[in-house]
Amino acid sequence: MERSTWNPQKRPTDTGAHEPTEELTRVALSKPVETEDGVLPAGSMGTVVGIYRGGAAYEVEFAKPFHTVATVMPDAIRHARA
Template sequence: MTPRPAFAELSEVAVLRDMQTDDGYLIPAGMEGTIVGIWAGGEAYEVEFDEPVADNATVRAGALRAA
């Protein structure tokens, strides 16, 4: 049986540590975003941020918490 991802698509999440977006912008720890993609059954997520810049980042599951 395949485990279910920790977060569903369109869930609101916050990053637990500083991250870089796919375009290289800094997203500081605690920033909130929306999950727009689920990779490898929930091992990583595509998260869309509106602040401090509008961009996406691929974030491993262990670096996220529910917002």
């Protein structure tokens, strides 16, 4: 399981294209993300509340399965389907 941490000095090595994501966009996790509060399973839905370095990482607020705010890498999220 991948622990999602963000280092402002290191750029992501992933060169794949990701959908542009703006603040207040609903997203879903494409893979589990470990947080200080526990593990968010793939499929957990949240809202982008912050963007780091033009999309190098995102701050996402989740309400379920528990309330937390997590820094998530772009390859771990996808736009949520309504």
